[in-house]
Amino acid sequence: xxxxxxxxxxxxxxxxxxxxxxxxxxxxxxxxxxxxxxxxxxxxxxxxxxxxxxxxxxxxxxxxxxxxxxxxxxxxxxxxxxxxxxxxxxxxxxxxxxxxxxxxxxxxxxxxxxxxxxxxxxxxxxxxxxxxxxxxxxxxxxxxxxxxxxxxxxxxxxxxxxxxxxxxxxxxxxxxxxxxxxxxxxxxxxxxxxxxxxxxxxxxxxxxxxxxxxxxxxxxxxxxxxxxxxxxxxxxxxxxxxxxxxxxxxxxxxxxxxxxxxxxxxxxxxxxxxxxxxxxxxxxxxxxxxxxxxxxxxxxxxxxxxxxxxxxxxxxxxxxxxxxxxxxxxxxxxxxxxxxxxxxxxxxxxxxxxxxxxxxxxxxxxxxxxxxxxxxxxxxxxxxxxxxxx
Numbered sequence: 001x002x003x004x005x006x007x008x009x010x011x012x013x014x015x016x017x018x019x020x021x022x023x024x025x026x027x028x029x030x031x032x033x034x035x036x037x038x039x040x041x042x043x044x045x046x047x048x049x050x051x052x053x054x055x056x057x058x059x060x061x062x063x064x065x066x067x068x069x070x071x072x073x074x075x076x077x078x079x080x081x082x083x084x085x086x087x088x089x090x091x092x093x094x095x096x097x098x099x100x101x102x103x104x105x106x107x108x109x110x111x112x113x114x115x116x117x118x119x120x121x122x123x124x125x126x127x128x129x130x131x132x133x134x135x136x137x138x139x140x141x142x143x144x145x146x147x148x149x150x151x152x153x154x155x156x157x158x159x160x161x162x163x164x165x166x167x168x169x170x171x172x173x174x175x176x177x178x179x180x181x182x183x184x185x186x187x188x189x190x191x192x193x194x195x196x197x198x199x200x201x202x203x204x205x206x207x208x209x210x211x212x213x214x215x216x217x218x219x220x221x222x223x224x225x226x227x228x229x230x231x232x233x234x235x236x237x238x239x240x241x242x243x244x245x246x247x248x249x250x251x252x253x254x255x256x257x258x259x260x261x262x263x264x265x266x267x268x269x270x271x272x273x274x275x276x277x278x279x280x281x282x283x284x285x286x287x288x289x290x291x292x293x294x295x296x297x298x299x300x301x302x303x304x305x306x307x308x309x310x311x312x313x314x315x316x317x318x319x320x321x322x323x324x325x326x327x328x329x330x331x332x333x334x335x336x337x338x339x340x341x342x343x344x345x346x347x348x349x350x351x352x353x354x355x356x357x358x359x360x361x362x363x364x365x366x367x368x369x370x371x372x373x374x375x376x377x378x379x380x381x382x383x384x385x386x387x388x389x390x
Contacts, residue, residue, distance in 0.1 A: 028046075028050070028127060028128040028129075028131075029046055029050075029125055029126060029127040029128070030043065030044045030045070030046030030047025030048070030049065030050050030125065030126050030127075031044040031046065031047060031123075031124070031125050031126075032044065032047050032111075032123070032124060032125070032126065033121060033122065033123045033124075034062065034111065034121065034122040034123075034124075035120070035121055036085055036119075036120050036121065036122065037120055039061060039062040039063060040059055040060070040061065040062065041059065041060050041061075041062050041065055042058055042059050043058060043059065043060055047126055050097075050105070050107065050126060050128050051065065051068055051097065052099060052100055066078065068097045068098070069095055069096070069097055070095065070096035070097060070098055070104065071290065071291075072096070072249060072288075072289070072290070072291065072292055072293065073095035073096050073249065073292065074292075075292050076093070076095065076251045076292055077093060077095050080093045081111075084111070084113075084122075085113075085119065085122075088113050088119035089113070090110065090111065090112045090113075091109070091110070091111045091112075091122070091124075092108075092109070092110050093108075093109055094106065094107065094108045094109070094129070094246070095107055095109070096249065104130075105128055105130045106128070106129050106130045106132075106133040107126055107127065107128060107129065108126070108127045108129045109124060109125070109126050109127075110124050110125055111123065111124030111125075112124060133246075133247075136243060136246065136247065137247045139243075140243040140244060140247050141247075143243075144244070166208055166212070168207075169204040169205070169207040169208040170204075170208060172200065172204040173201050173204045173205060173208075176197045176200045176201050176204070177197075177201060179197055180194060180197045180198070225264045225265060225266065226264065226265070226266070226267065227262065227263075227264060228262070228263065228264075228265055228267045228270070229260040229261060229262055230260075230261035230262075230263065230265075230270065230299070230307070230309065230373065231256050231260055231261055231299070232260075233267060233270055233271050233274055234254065234256065234274060234297055236271060237271060237274040237275050237278055238252060238278070240275065241275065241278050241279070241282070244279070244282050245282065245295070248282055248285065248286045248293065249293060250281075250282060250285055250293040250294070250295050251292060251293065251294050251295070252294075252295050252296075252297070253294060253295070253296045253297075254296075254297055254298075255296065255297070255298035255299075256297070256298065256299045257299050257300050257301060257307075259301075261299060261307050261309075261373070263307075263353075263373055263374070265353050265373070266349075266353070269349045269352075269353075270349065270353070272345070272346075272349065273346045273349050273350060273371070274311075276342045276343070276345070276346050277311040277346065277369050278295065278297075278311065279342075280342065280343070280369075281295050281311060281312075281313035281315065281367075282295070282313075283315075284313050284315025284316055284317070284366070284367060285313050285314065285315035285316075285366075286315075287316065288314070288315055288316070288365075291314065291365070292314075293313075293314065293315075294313070294314050295311075295312070295313055296310075296311075296312040296313075297309070297310070297311050297312075298310045298312070302372070305374055306372055306373075306374055307372065307373055307374070308370060308371075308372045309370065309371055309372075309373070310368055310369070310370045311368075311369050311370075312362060312366060312367070312368045312369075313366045313367055314362070314365040314366040315365065315366050315367065316365070316366075317361050317362065317365060317366050317367050318361060318367065324358075324359040324360050324361060324367070327343050327359055328343045328344055328346070328347040328357065328358075328359070329344060346371075350371045350373070353373055354373065354374055355371055355372050355373040355374065356371065356372055357369065357370070357371035357372075358370055358371075
């Protein structure tokens, strides 16, 4: 007989401990208790197997176990546990450890304080979710590639439409201008023919202008106005982006003001702004090594009716300050595979909502993008923090 149960004799009734060990092996999980004051973690056999510890040693030092955690996740784990212990609440989080063979394993932990100990002892489980993460990563990458392909196809189609619609009047303008020039050179252009050619050029110029105006009307329609709370859009976008955030092990910190941000606006367009800024932050941090990847979204009031929202990352940042000044211009993309329109669209949306948007570098790492909106109008004003560049 193969499988987890084959590791245990089945010629008699199974006791509860044996059943627990079988269950842990099947679920790729382990159990533990943590004496917070003593810093001692009592581990099950499943826990030891996941961490590659000696199964004969049922207790381990907490600080020693922390050293098994991937350095990129270590501070996040310590901070999460510290907050849970201080508030005597359940702790849930995911992190990575590095196996002896160099392989990265993804673990999920849940722990609860034992009330009878006054929260001094935690009990919980740890599960190896590496297979699930691999599946999610592959699915997320496939979805991202499909989305990128769809965007590229849309851009190509739009370019083809614009080229087709504008090319015809431009060719007519060029043809009539050349005809007038040739007749002038031959001294064979009378006033009636000159007027005819000039009127044709004017007509085709107006036609080209109409095409451009139509495209502008489609691309820059006025935002739909309805009452919204800007804070409700943040969790919606984070939920949509959760796969990307988890796949790249990016922690999220929210520092939103206590009161709702109520304004009149188009929720779909403002959601697009948040999604684009979060996506850019993820791209900026995906190659970061040796430090925790952190996305921070904050909001605050800057006067009686002005609200300021800041989306920050600790990614690679831009090479020069001029890059931050230009990044909201059309086609001034910062991604190798981008078309440079995402931030330009964000600026257009924010300005149509009566606000302003800007970006700057952070010290020692990353980028901070800030936009203001009003209850109901605003100007850009990124708040200063000690140690950050201006």
